[in-house]
Amino acid sequence: MQDTRSDTYPLQRRDVVKRLTRGKDDLLVIAGLGSTAWDITSAGDRDLNFPLWGAMGGAISMGLGLALAQPQRRVLVITGDGETLMGMGSLASVALQGPQNLSICTFDNERYGETGMQMTHTSAKTDLAAVAAACGIAVTGEVRTEDALEAALPIILEAAGPVYHAIKVRAEKLDFVLPPKDGEHLKDRFRRALLGVC
Amino acid sequence: MDWWKQIFAAFKKADIGQVAYVPDAGHAALIDACIADQDIHAIALTTEEEGVALLAGAWLGGVRGALLMQSSGVGNCINMFSLSSTCRFPLPVFVTMRGQWQEFNPWQHAMGESAQRHLETAGLQTRTAAEASEVGPLTTATLDKAFADGGMAALLLHQSLMPAKTFDQ
Numbered sequence: 001m002q003d004t005r006s007d008t009y010p011l012q013r014r015d016v017v018k019r020l021t022r023g024k025d026d027l028l029v030i031a032g033l034g035s036t037a038w039d040i041t042s043a044g045d046r047d048l049n050f051p052l053w054g055a056m057g058g059a060i061s062m063g064l065g066l067a068l069a070q071p072q073r074r075v076l077v078i079t080g081d082g083e084t085l086m087g088m089g090s091l092a093s094v095a096l097q098g099p100q101n102l103s104i105c106t107f108d109n110e111r112y113g114e115t116g117m118q119m120t121h122t123s124a125k126t127d128l129a130a131v132a133a134a135c136g137i138a139v140t141g142e143v144r145t146e147d148a149l150e151a152a153l154p155i156i157l158e159a160a161g162p163v164y165h166a167i168k169v170r171a172e173k174l175d176f177v178l179p180p181k182d183g184e185h186l187k188d189r190f191r192r193a194l195l196g197v198c
Numbered sequence: 199m200d201w202w203k204q205i206f207a208a209f210k211k212a213d214i215g216q217v218a219y220v221p222d223a224g225h226a227a228l229i230d231a232c233i234a235d236q237d238i239h240a241i242a243l244t245t246e247e248e249g250v251a252l253l254a255g256a257w258l259g260g261v262r263g264a265l266l267m268q269s270s271g272v273g274n275c276i277n278m279f280s281l282s283s284t285c286r287f288p289l290p291v292f293v294t295m296r297g298q299w300q301e302f303n304p305w306q307h308a309m310g311e312s313a314q315r316h317l318e319t320a321g322l323q324t325r326t327a328a329e330a331s332e333v334g335p336l337t338t339a340t341l342d343k344a345f346a347d348g349g350m351a352a353l354l355l356h357q358s359l360m361p362a363k364t365f366d367q
Binding site for chain 2: 028030050052053054055056057058059061062063064065066067068069070087089090092093096097183184186187190191194195
C-alpha cells in the first residue's frame with residue numbers, strides 16, 4: 001500500500017532539530033541510526049551528541065539508561081519512526097521507570113529513509129503517540145504544524161517527563177551530514193565532556 | 199553463601215548502579231535483592247536487547263550496570279551486542295541456563311545448547327559456574343573483564359544451581 005501524504009507535511013526535520021538542540025549546550029542527545037543521526041549533526045556536531053550508526057531499536061533504551069544515570073540533566077532522544085517501531089517495548093520500560101528528565105521525539109516521516117523510502121507502519125495504521133500514551137508515558141503528543149511545534153518545544157525541553165512526541169515531518173531526501181563513525185571516539189568524547197573522564 | 203548472594207555482593211563491591219532484567223525464576227532472588235537496594239536502579243525490560251542499549255546509556259552517564267537474562271534471552275540480543283563491541287561499552291551479562299539439566303521443556307534446548315556459542319560469536323568472553331562456591335570469584339572476573347577492560351563478558355550459571363521446574367508433573 002502506498003500513501004504519499006507525508007511528502008507534503010509542513011514540518012521539515014532539519015528545521016525541527018535546530019530548534020530542539022541549538023544553543024542547548026547542556027542537553028544530552030542520543031540519536032537513532034540513519035536520518036536522525038544526520039539531522040542532529042546538521043545542527044552542529046557536539047560532544048554531548050551520541051549519534052548511533054547501528055543498534056536499530058536501541059535509541060530509546062539508551063536514553064533511558066542515560067537519564068537514570070544523570071537525573072539532573074535533560075536527556076533528549078531523537079529517532080525515526082522505523083527505529084521506534086523496532087524497539088517499541090522500550091516505551092513501556094520508560095513508562096515503568098518514569099524518569100522526569102527524559103524526552104523522546106520521533107521524527108515520523110512514515111518512511112524507512114535509509115533503505116529506499118519504503119512505507120513504515122505509521123503511514124497506514126500505527127499512531128506512535130497513542131502507543132506511548134498506552135504504554136503509560138505521562139506526557140505525549142503528536143505534532144503536525146508550526147503552531148503545535150511552537151507549543152511543544154518547552155514541553156519537550158523542560159516539562160517533567162517522561163515526555164514523548166511524534167513529530168510528523170515531511171518525507172524528503174536530504175544531504176548526508178555525517179557525524180564521526182568511530183564508536184569509541186563518540187563514547188569517549190561524550191564521557192569526557194559530561195564526566196571529565198573517558 | 200547462596201550463589202545469588204555472591205553475585206549481589208560482587209555487584210555492591212563493584213559499585214553497580216543499574217541492573218536490567220527480564221523477570222526470571224533462576225534470577226528471582228537476585229532481582230528482588232536489587233529492587234530492595236536503595237543504590238541500585240532495578241530496571242525491568244520487555245526484551246533483553248533493551249538492556250544492552252540501556253547499559254550503554256548508563257555508561258555514557260557514568261554509571262556501571264549489569265544485565266541478567268535466561269539463556270533464551272541471549273538470542274534476542276545478537277544485533278544489539280554490536281553496540282557494545284563497536285563502541286567498547288562495558289557489558290557484564292549473567293545468564294541462568296535452561297535446557298542442560300533436568301529440563302522438562304524441550305523447547306528450551308535450542309538456546310540452552312547454543313547460548314555460549316552465540317555469546318562467543320558476538321564477542322563476549324564466557325565463563326561457566328557449575329558449583330555454587332565458584333560463582334563469587336567468577337562474578338568478579340566477569341565484572342573485571344567489563345569494567346577494567348571495556349569488554350563484554352558473560353557468566354553462564356549452570357541449570358543445576360537452580361531448582362528444577364517440573365510444571366507440576
